[in-house]
Amino acid sequence: MIALENVTKRYGGQTVVDDVSLTLGGEGVTALIGPNGAGKTTLFSLVGRLVRPDAGRVTIGGLDITTTPSAELAKSLAVLRQENHVAARLTVHDLVEFGRFPHSRGRLTVEDRAHIEQAIDYLDLDAYRHRFLDELSGGQRQRAFIAMVLAQDTRYVLLDEPLNNLDLRHMTEIMRLVRRMADDLGKRVVTVLHDINFAATWSDRIVAMRDGSVVADAPAREIMRPEVLRAVYDTDVDVREIDGKPVALYYG
Amino acid sequence: MTALDRPLTSTLPRARPGRAWVGVLAGVLLVVLAATSLFVGVSDVSPVSVLTGGPDGDAAFLLVASRIPRTVAIVLVGASLGIAGLIMQMLVRNKFVEPGTTGVSEFATLGMLVTMVFLPGLPVVGKMGVAAAFGLFGTWVFLRVVRFVPVRQLVLVPLVGIMLGGVVGAVTTFFAYRLDLLQSLGQWSQGSFATIMAGRYEFLWIAGLMVVVAWVAADRFSVIGLGEEFATNLGLDYRRVVAVGMVVVAVITAAVLVTAGMIPFLGLVVPNVVSLVIGDNVRRSISWVAGLGAVLVLACDLVARTVRMPYEIPLSVVVGVVGAALFLWLLLRRRSRAR
Ligand SMILES: Nc1ncnc2c1ncn2[C@@H]1O[C@H](COP(=O)(O)OP(=O)(O)OP(=O)(O)O)[C@@H](O)[C@H]1O
Numbered sequence: 001m002i003a004l005e006n007v008t009k010r011y012g013g014q015t016v017v018d019d020v021s022l023t024l025g026g027e028g029v030t031a032l033i034g035p036n037g038a039g040k041t042t043l044f045s046l047v048g049r050l051v052r053p054d055a056g057r058v059t060i061g062g063l064d065i066t067t068t069p070s071a072e073l074a075k076s077l078a079v080l081r082q083e084n085h086v087a088a089r090l091t092v093h094d095l096v097e098f099g100r101f102p103h104s105r106g107r108l109t110v111e112d113r114a115h116i117e118q119a120i121d122y123l124d125l126d127a128y129r130h131r132f133l134d135e136l137s138g139g140q141r142q143r144a145f146i147a148m149v150l151a152q153d154t155r156y157v158l159l160d161e162p163l164n165n166l167d168l169r170h171m172t173e174i175m176r177l178v179r180r181m182a183d184d185l186g187k188r189v190v191t192v193l194h195d196i197n198f199a200a201t202w203s204d205r206i207v208a209m210r211d212g213s214v215v216a217d218a219p220a221r222e223i224m225r226p227e228v229l230r231a232v233y234d235t236d237v238d239v240r241e242i243d244g245k246p247v248a249l250y251y252g
Numbered sequence: 253m254t255a256l257d258r259p260l261t262s263t264l265p266r267a268r269p270g271r272a273w274v275g276v277l278a279g280v281l282l283v284v285l286a287a288t289s290l291f292v293g294v295s296d297v298s299p300v301s302v303l304t305g306g307p308d309g310d311a312a313f314l315l316v317a318s319r320i321p322r323t324v325a326i327v328l329v330g331a332s333l334g335i336a337g338l339i340m341q342m343l344v345r346n347k348f349v350e351p352g353t354t355g356v357s358e359f360a361t362l363g364m365l366v367t368m369v370f371l372p373g374l375p376v377v378g379k380m381g382v383a384a385a386f387g388l389f390g391t392w393v394f395l396r397v398v399r400f401v402p403v404r405q406l407v408l409v410p411l412v413g414i415m416l417g418g419v420v421g422a423v424t425t426f427f428a429y430r431l432d433l434l435q436s437l438g439q440w441s442q443g444s445f446a447t448i449m450a451g452r453y454e455f456l457w458i459a460g461l462m463v464v465v466a467w468v469a470a471d472r473f474s475v476i477g478l479g480e481e482f483a484t485n486l487g488l489d490y491r492r493v494v495a496v497g498m499v500v501v502a503v504i505t506a507a508v509l510v511t512a513g514m515i516p517f518l519g520l521v522v523p524n525v526v527s528l529v530i531g532d533n534v535r536r537s538i539s540w541v542a543g544l545g546a547v548l549v550l551a552c553d554l555v556a557r558t559v560r561m562p563y564e565i566p567l568s569v570v571v572g573v574v575g576a577a578l579f580l581w582l583l584l585r586r587r588s589r590a591r
């Protein structure tokens with residue numbers, strides 16, 4: 001489990017994450033939603049030991065992240081950031097290989113190689129494996145980063161807006177992959193999504209943030225109600241039932 | 253994505269086609285240049301004269317006392333300067349940095365001046381240590397300053413470094429002038445292998461040691477090159493690896509400075525050329541950087557030795573011309589790619 005206990009983060013005078021207590025990783029797939037600036041990325045940074053909280057404590061699998069060696073944590077937690085700028089000229093294969101670093105420390109075993117191949121396969125990247133990252137489209141690059149995180153083979157996986165830059169087909173395929181990572185490989189995925197229909201379709205639980213606080217936390221069906229969405233996004237969202245599933249209409 | 257149903261299978265890494273022969277070619281070139289370097293010079297040293305004793309009977313002595321040290325020094329300097337540039341570029345995540353564009357060389361030179369003024373009796377290894385400490389401080393200052401420059405301001409980063417180096421260099425020159433030490437200073441600011449002989453180059457093995465360190469930590473430097481977020485996520489102690497990298501860069505800079513003097517552009521050009529072809533996976537590129545660095549310095553030193561026989565022109569002049577041309581080509585190429 002990933003447990004946040006009364007975690008607060010301030011930037012200057014602004015409280016960006018406000019006394020949040022939250023347990024993540026009980027369900028297979030958890031979607032984290034909320035408007036721009038709600039504090040989702042900051043929350044991930046706190047869990048991913050990139051940002052130190054001003055108050056509170058984060059534990060992963062019972063281990064306090066401030067006292068547990070980073071190399072140890074990297075075997076149970078992988079984080080894909082919202083924006084990834086890699087200046088180095090690396091191939092897709094290189095990048096995925098670095099995902100194994102917590103396990104291999106640079107010396108690849110047969111098992112490491114198997115994980116690399118599997119990740120490249122899962123993300124449909126075989127044709128691009130020897131391409132440099134700057135020779136890929138935005139969506140292909142995004143898939144390469146997801147493959148890297150997958151190769152890291154951790155129980156907990158945090159994905160910050162993994163659907164960025166993806167086309168319709170690959171958005172669906174990534175969500176299907178996320179689902180299978182949970183169902184078949186036993187991983188616990190927490191993913192930031194802006195498209196609440198994707199969140200509702202593919203996740204077991206939705207956590208909604210606003211202004212640094214968790215304002216809703218429930219199974220998808222309970223979140224997909226106009227009054228809840230209004231409270232989260234401050235905008236009117238119509239929700240219809242299509243084929244027994246709630247679908248939010250927010251295209252205008 | 254039906255691949256999910258497939259079992260985990262292990263496959264061997266696929267060899268990249270077409271690179272092997274380039275490697276062989278580069279290796280042959282390195283050997284040929286090194287051999288040429290042994291037998292080119294004012295005095296007659298050739299395989300025949302070494303065996304027969306030569307006209308004055310000292311060809312074998314010359315070979316051992318001068319030519320072999322010189323050639324070994326060149327290879328060590330070329331390889332280690334290339335690697336210093338490579339590591340620096342991974343640390344800063346910028347392709348335009350090397351010890352010479354970040355103030356590190358200038359700080360190390362200032363360190364040399366300080367030893368001359370305050371500790372003139374210090375043995376060379378001590379001088380090198382002081383220069384390395386100053387170089388390390390210079391790296392630290394540069395990394396501090398550059399933290400305020402966004403990573404993607406590609407050109408601003410080396411500009412800041414060059415300005416930093418300019419200020420430190422000016423201070424050094426000022427004091428050297430006041431203390432009448434300009435001439436000694438010139439000895440380091442113009443790199444040359446003309447004075448290299450047995451007993452005067454062995455410190456370069458310390459640079460060689462740093463090359464080994466870089467080799468061992470190659471994967472860590474690659475990960476650092478992805479940025480602090482990636483490195484942390486992969487469980488790497490970012491600060492520690494950066495610290496190791498800083499030491500590698502500073503020690504190489506200082507060792508080269510006290511033995512051969514400053515050699516511009518090398519640390520910049522070599523890793524960039526390799527990056528274009530091989531990419532930036534340090535594990536893969538490091539041997540190429542070392543090899544190309546050695547080849548380039550060997551070739552430039554041969555030119556420096558032969559162009560005005562029996563005199564030598566400073567190596568730094570030749571490297572400067574070749575390096576500047578290569579650098580311009582890289583810049584222009586970059587622009588045409590961006591378009
Ligand atoms: N390094 C920083 N310095 C100052 N303020 C910051 C910093 N990082 C984030 N913030 C502020 O914290 C708030 C939360 O940012 P965060 O990136 O966590 O939002 P988010 O929920 O991920 O938004 P988005 O959906 O746009 O990605 C924002 O108001 C942002 O301006």
Ligand SMILES: [Mg+2]
Nearest residue numbers: 040041082160
């Ligand atoms: Mg965000």
